[in-house]
């Protein structure tokens with residue numbers, strides 16, 4: 001007998017894989033219909049790829065740096081993206097004021113805690129984000145573990161030392177941290193790697209695909225965060241995190257087949273983000289595990 005399809009409670013409704021796929025299709029379609037704006041405060045290394053990926057999936061981008069502009073965008077945008085990659089003195093004010101405004105507006109926001117562990121400003125800002133509860137935390141395994149540790153949540157791993165921007169832990173090692181962060185925020189966590197993990201703290205979804213070239217272009221993870229923010233304009237944090245992860249895995253697989261290396265891959269990858277249909281994204285490989 002085939003194993004029964006896992007079902008779980010999502011927002012009070014019992015959902016199985018087919019319902020999740022339907023929600024993913026709707027998120028993709030709504031974004032392409034509405035062209036929602038997901039503003040960003042993001043790092044200076046990968047800002048262009050973030051904006052281009054947001055546009056490729058059907059969203060609209062606006063990048064700001066100043067405190068009053070962050071607050072204005074918190075009001076104007078559907079959902080917002082904060083990426084911690086390159087810190088500057090003004091961010092001490094911009095990031096906190098923006099996160100507070102997002103919380104007050106009841107807007108979903110996505111944070112990528114890039115480079116957690118490096119520097120006093122980054123650490124103090126990330127620590128205060130605990131109060132403002134981001135709807136989605138997106139990062140690589142090491143960043144998710146370090147954030148859970150910084151916020152004093154159960155992670156099962158001690159890794160609060162200084163690290164760079166690349167992961168040194170596996171996605172599996174970050175599973176407990178991801179679940180405890182999602183339970184704390186009441187939102188979702190997406191951990192990227194060879195096999196991605198997306199959780200709302202109740203269920204864990206594992207997503208396959210992608211490309212060996214994705215970790216060879218800087219900003220694959222950063223731009224995924226921006227794309228998740230675009231979907232969060234039209235879907236719940238969990239569906240947005242899942243939809244972004246699925247489209248990245250699909251576009252990565254397809255782009256690799258046409259590429260000779262990371263340079264041509266990046267060009268094909270943006271094309272494949274643009275070309276992927278709602279149906280194709282929803283049937284990209286994923287499996288559901290109950291927590």
Ligand SMILES: Nc1ncnc2c1ncn2[C@@H]1O[C@H](COP(=O)(O)OP(=O)(O)OP(=O)(O)O)[C@@H](O)[C@H]1O
Pocket residue numbers: 114139140165166167192193194195196209210211212214215217218219220221222223224245248249252
């Ligand atoms: N070895 C791999 N094989 C297939 N896909 C991968 C691999 N590593 C990462 N990915 C995919 O690449 C994307 C970005 O994940 P990654 O873990 O590289 O982010 P990151 O380290 O935060 O990147 P960056 O900080 O450079 O933006 C995700 O969609 C993930 O699924």
Ligand SMILES: Cc1ncsc1CCO
Pocket residue numbers: 043045046085086114115165218219222
């Ligand atoms: C390389 C790098 N340094 C700071 S942010 C960033 C982009 C990848 O996270």
Ligand SMILES: [Mg+2]
Pocket residue numbers: 112114139140165221222
């Ligand atoms: Mg990253």
